[in-house]
Amino acid sequence: MIAHTPTLFAAVALVATILAFCLLLVGRSSPRDNLLLTGCGLLVHALAYVCYTVYAVAPLWLSYGLGNSLLSLALAFYTASLFRVREQVVPWRTIFVIPACMLVGLMLLLHTVEPRMLLATLVLMVQCAMILYWARRHAERPGRAHLLLQIGALISLVGLGMRVVAVATGTAADMRYDTSNLKQSVSVAIGTVTVMMYSIGLVLMAKERSESRLQHLALRDVLTGTFNRRAILERFAVELDRARANTTQLAVAMIDIDHFKRINDLYGHLAGDEVLCHCVRQLQQRLREGDSLGRYGGEEFLLLLPGTDHAGAMGAVNGLREAIAQSPAWFAGDRIELRFSVGLWCGKPGREDSTASLLAQADAALYRAKAAGRNTVHLAALADLG
Secondary structure: OOOOHHHHHHHHHHHHHHHHHHHHHHHHHOHHHOOHHHHHHHHHHHHHHHHHHOOOOOOHHHHHHHHHHHHHHHHHHHHHHHHHHOOOOOOHHHHHHHHHHHHHHHHHOOOOOHHHHHHHHHHHHHHHHHHHHHHHHOOOOOOHHHHHHHHHHHHHHHHHHHHHHHHHOOOHHHHOOOOOOHHHHHHHHHHHHHHHHHHHHHHHHHHHHHHHHHHHHHHEOOOOOOEOHHHHHHHHHHHHHHHHHHOOOEEEEEEEEOOHHHHHHHHOHHHHHHHHHHHHHHHHHOOOOOOEEEEEEOOEEEEEEEOOOHHHHHHHHHHHHHHHHOOOEEEOOEEEOOOEEEEEEEEOOOOOOOHHHHHHHHHHHHHHHHHOOOOOEEEOOHHHOO
16 A cells, blocks of 8 residues: 555654653653663654655755754664663764764755765665664673664665665655655655664663663672672572582582671771672682672672582682682771681582582581681581582
8 A cells, every 4th residue: 555655754753752752751760771862862763754744845955954864863862772771881973973974965965866865875774784783792681672673773774775776776766755655655664663663672671671780689799799698599509400410520618707707896897898898809800600609698608619529629719718818808008817717518419419408518517617726628528528
């Protein structure tokens, strides 16, 4: 069915305006979602299509030059929003110099038909390709939002490609904004789809980002930033199942900072907090990629070393203990010497082993290490090694 092209442009402008109003309203009330740029992009998108509706009625610089420059600006806003939602640095100059170049180029070519159409189309295609590239490059799992953006960019490229084909085949007049035909109907319909896919994709991306942030907070210790008790125990269960299934070694270390109460009493609780953070930083710098560290409670930490036998685990944990001893914490000009004790279980978990039973054995070994004078590593009884 062939629709009246100016009416289609007006419909797209109306849809974009409604979406822009909603996102600007939501963006102002929830600035952390970074949806204001998306709302601005939709508003500019709507203005571009308003310019198209008055083609052949208003001056050419307004209906064509300004209209296409505004569309380019809308794509720039969408691109910037992609970075802001992902909480990354926005390359403002790279993104927004393109609409300015578009405006200058169209003003110079305003009274030519095919060159100006080709310029506008190619610039818009470059911007859609940029959105496609950055959406793919920064895709997250499960990646639904990025998938929408990528599909929207690809559909945009198809619609713009129709205009390139029209120029190449000498039928550019068929794509005039005041001409109603099947190609125009399809082209404008594609524009409507992409407006919705860009906006929905960016909104969904903001939602996924917020959920990811909340999940991160739910699994992290507020003070030290390492895994909290719940998260490290969940990781422990996963590593235990893997070691049992693959018949591989697993080392479980309970770490306790020696005389932590004395540090709090002498230097204050803020100093104690700095000591905890310092220890986590020092430990994480020396762990392998597959190792896991979590704050088990107070000044106790749980360390998981997958695929590590008791000799390797003893060497690794002693190395960590010595590194902490050689790296004192500093607070308000005070040098705070640190030591810790470790209870270590290591072996190939059997069917009867559980996170609770292995923790109990590591905790018992920790108790013996502290009873033996602290600043040492105590390995669980050989009978427990399996």
